Amino acid sequence: MIQTIRGFRDILPQDTALWQYIEKTASEILENFGFQEIRIPIMEKTELFARSIGESTDIVEKEMYTFADRKGDSITLRPEATASVVRSYVQHKMHSQDPVQKLYTIGPMFRRERPQKGRYRQFYQINAEVFGISAPHIDAQLILILNELLKRLGLSGLKAHINSLGCPECRPHFQTTLTAFLEDKKDHLCEICIKRMERNPLRTLDCKVPSCREALEDAPSTLDHLCTGCLDHFNTVKRLLDVQNVEYAVDKTLVRGLDYYSRTAFEILTDALGAQSAVAGGGRYDALVSELHGPEIPAIGFAVGFDRLAEIVAQAGPKDAPPTLSPEVFILPLGEDALEHGYLWACELAAAGIRTEMDFSGRSLKSLMKRADRLNASHVLIIGQREMEENSLVLRNMKTREQHPISMDNPVGRIVSIVQKKLNQ
Ligand code: AMP
Numbered sequence: 001m002i003q004t005i006r007g008f009r010d011i012l013p014q015d016t017a018l019w020q021y022i023e024k025t026a027s028e029i030l031e032n033f034g035f036q037e038i039r040i041p042i043m044e045k046t047e048l049f050a051r052s053i054g055e056s057t058d059i060v061e062k063e064m065y066t067f068a069d070r071k072g073d074s075i076t077l078r079p080e081a082t083a084s085v086v087r088s089y090v091q092h093k094m095h096s097q098d099p100v101q102k103l104y105t106i107g108p109m110f111r112r113e114r115p116q117k118g119r120y121r122q123f124y125q126i127n128a129e130v131f132g133i134s135a136p137h138i139d140a141q142l143i144l145i146l147n148e149l150l151k152r153l154g155l156s157g158l159k160a161h162i163n164s165l166g167c168p169e170c171r172p173h174f175q176t177t178l179t180a181f182l183e184d185k186k187d188h189l190c191e192i193c194i195k196r197m198e199r200n201p202l203r204t205l206d207c208k209v210p211s212c213r214e215a216l217e218d219a220p221s222t223l224d225h226l227c228t229g230c231l232d233h234f235n236t237v238k239r240l241l242d243v244q245n246v247e248y249a250v251d252k253t254l255v256r257g258l259d260y261y262s263r264t265a266f267e268i269l270t271d272a273l274g275a276q277s278a279v280a281g282g283g284r285y286d287a288l289v290s291e292l293h294g295p296e297i298p299a300i301g302f303a304v305g306f307d308r309l310a311e312i313v314a315q316a317g318p319k320d321a322p323p324t325l326s327p328e329v330f331i332l333p334l335g336e337d338a339l340e341h342g343y344l345w346a347c348e349l350a351a352a353g354i355r356t357e358m359d360f361s362g363r364s365l366k367s368l369m370k371r372a373d374r375l376n377a378s379h380v381l382i383i384g385q386r387e388m389e390e391n392s393l394v395l396r397n398m399k400t401r402e403q404h405p406i407s408m409d410n411p412v413g414r415i416v417s418i419v420q421k422k423l424n425q
Contacts, residue, residue: 007121023106026126029149035102040084046074052083054259056199063111077110081127082301089131090294099132099297124306134298136233139264140240142302146268146280147246154316161251162266164234170227175201177220188215202255221252230263237264260285272312280304328419330377331358332368338383348412354419
């Protein structure tokens with residue numbers, strides 16, 4: 001038996017109703033807030049990610065699925081969506097129409113991480129990106145949108161963690177202070193943090209190794225080194241969240257794993273899956289558009305981890321249960337003649353918008369009725385030879401046991417009107 005690749009999985013039919021429900025809820029909210037959908041390729045040139053995410057990040061160093069294509073060009077399965085959305089914004093000169101663009105996309109990402117519960121090598125994200133707005137209001141709004149989405153999906157006990165990572169004006173000074181502090185603590189740091197000290201000292205702040213956590217407890221915080229512009233920006237974000245009653249905690253260890261962030265960084269944490277984990281994260285990346293050869297245009301975005309979200313929603317039970325896809329009409333033909341009629345009617349019913357199923361097996365009525373029950377069909381239409389000859393077909397409502405006579409003259413029209421009336425009640 002050929003099985004899926006390690007860390008990859010199928011989303012099975014019993015789960016896709018929930019996935020579609022989450023997608024629909026997310027699209028609705030994002031569109032209400034002015035976002036439009038964009039669909040980007042699953043593969044990009046490797047240099048796009050190396051350049052934007054950063055050469056010395058975990059993702060680029062060890063997690064990307066990178067291949068040489070048949071001509072030897074290096075291509076990569078996207079590990080995240082922001083870089084591609086920025087590439088698209090720049091490539092299509094969207095800024096020349098209007099620098100302000102709000103884009104969202106939903107789809108799979110690929111990272112070769114160690115598979116574990118809730119962590120996959122192909123996982124899904126809902127991404128939202130806003131270009132051209134430097135006002136802190138949009139930072140607060142993105143956190144509010146996440147809150148709204150998660151609330152609408154029936155989640156509770158969520159907390160937004162926020163931090164400011166400074167900007168090119170104040171960050172270098174902070175990095176010098178941090179590096180001096182790290183030098184002092186060098187003996188207590190893990191090997192990876194020692195490497196990070198040179199390449200990306202900020203990343204030491206969210207190291208999960210206990211000895212590093214202890215050593216870094218009193219580490220300097222970006223928040224104490226923000227320039228006036230960054231401080232004002234951060235204070236306004238906090239004030240707006242207060243005004244809008246969005247719960248948050250300032251978390252100086254929140255630095256995010258990617259190089260491109262500046263100013264506001266945020267994550268939404270949940271303990272619904274046991275250990276505390278982030279269901280969404282994001283932040284500002286004001287320099288990325290110009291780094292990818294576009295004009296100097298500020299930007300900010302977030303990514304929601306779809307797999308985790310689906311798991312939590314399934315646990316919590318969504319407020320508006322996703323529709324079940326059981327048949328509205330199940331046709332049970334008895335005999336050759338009935339099979340042909342049933343087949344034609346089933347096609348017409350489905351084309352008319354009625355979810356229709358029929359059985360082709362030629363088995364006994366008893367076993368067909370068992371299957372109708374198993375499929376949770378709301379109506380069954382039994383087509384037997386005698387019923388056809390006597391023009392006495394009956395559509396049976398399986399819940400109310402009501403029986404509706406169906407004429408051979410216009411069976412489809414009559415069935416549609418009965419089923420639709422029932423649905424509208
Ligand atoms: P990131 O792009 O790393 O900030 O991730 C954003 C969100 O995507 C995280 O909060 C997770 O919920 C989710 N996520 C990241 N990596 C994985 C993975 N390997 N498997 C499942 N979900 C993931």
